[in-house]
Amino acid sequence: MVQDSQHQSLHTSARLSVAPMMDWTDRHCRYLHRLMSRETLLYTEMVTSPALVRGGALHLLDYNTEEHPVALQLGGSDPAELATAAKMGEDAGYDEINLNCGCPSDRVQSGTFGAVLMRTPDLVAECCAAMQDAVDVEVTVKCRIGVDDQDAHQVLPDFIKRVSDAGVKRFIIHARKAWLQGLSPKENREIPPLDYDLVHQIKADNPNLHISINGGITTLDQAEQHLDQGLDGVMVGRAAYHSPSDILSAADARIYGGDWARDPHEVVLQMLPYIDRHIAQGGRLHQVTRHMLGLFMGRPGARGWRRLLSEEAHLGDPSVVKRALERVS
Structure with a gap:
């Protein structure tokens, strides 16, 4: 049962x-x-x-x-x-x-x-x-x-x-x-x-x-x-x-009849502690951020978000995520 x-x-x-x-x-x-x-x-x-x-x-x-x-x-x-x-x-x-x-x-x-x-x-x-x-x-x-x-x-x-x-x-x-x-x-x-x-x-x-x-x-x-x-x-x-x-x-x-929705800006902020933990465990920033490129698809600033993450994530500095977020309205 x-x-x-x-x-x-x-x-x-x-x-x-x-x-x-x-x-x-x-x-x-x-x-x-x-x-x-x-x-x-x-x-x-x-x-x-x-x-x-x-x-x-x-x-x-x-x-x-x-x-x-x-x-x-x-x-x-x-x-x-x-x-x-x-x-x-x-x-x-x-x-x-x-x-x-x-x-x-x-x-x-x-x-x-x-x-x-x-x-x-x-x-x-x-x-x-x-x-x-x-x-x-x-x-x-x-x-x-x-x-x-x-x-x-x-x-x-x-x-x-x-x-x-x-x-x-x-x-x-x-x-x-x-x-x-x-x-x-x-x-x-x-x-x-x-x-x-x-x-x-x-x-x-x-x-x-x-x-x-x-x-x-x-x-x-x-x-x-x-x-x-x-x-x-x-x-x-x-x-x-x-x-x-x-x-x-x-x-x-x-689809499920709930009342819960999440703004992509909130999602990015919630990802920051996860990113910090991943890097502290020896992971690389781009392993996470590559999945985040489409978060703002079709919204003002989406191109700047994608470009900055794509160009700088390999450098390993997680502050790039906050800087990229500032480009999205």
Whole structure:
């Protein structure tokens, strides 16, 4: 019963989530995003199960307790190894374990991770079952609608059925195919056409499953439309990173019905003690400030803010943040 309650609470948070993005959604980025929204579900960058289990890269599990609710995304295809990695994630305190079945990069494919797994739904089901046996937190799947020349309208329903039969109840579906050859990861986010209707049909055909949509969603208006049309959640990617004030600052009020909003000026001031702690622990200023460049996107002084941080953060003097803030009205 406690487990079901925890999963339900996470489902509420998952009405809006920030996508796992390699090289972007590290712990500094997530801390910043959490200051802007108390409710939005956050995801780590993908961490491969071999790196955790065989490489002993425990630092990859580092996070700030303020980030909750936060999910660990794993990449892998070995059920036993994924089960071990999932348990490591649960022991570290993550609220959810997510399996990446959507990343199309060559590097990920070579390790049999990501979108290539959509060709082997039974293996995905086996991996998820093994992880679920190992942990009490929820195991979820992020996938595409298909890969290459697959008929998405046949492949995706079959994939969802086989994996949900293994016990997975929450799916985040990027509403594009992934082309495993010939397109870069960036092109795979832009060139394959979006098929939102298919994702909505998956929800209609599986009312017992929690279905979130991802891909091409850049505003809260768009997110609300998908929620109003019956989907359970919306995952936003680069828009939440490049202009977090437009997405996250208003999310708690608009998506969750709260009355909490955070001005980006306040967020910067709240980041200052975090930056000081990071530097005191041997970290570098730009590791944090690189995620803050888009805070004032579209506002007077935004260009001066970005320029000063970009030009001087590598020097390591945290006073540059206050000086940059003075350029924003």
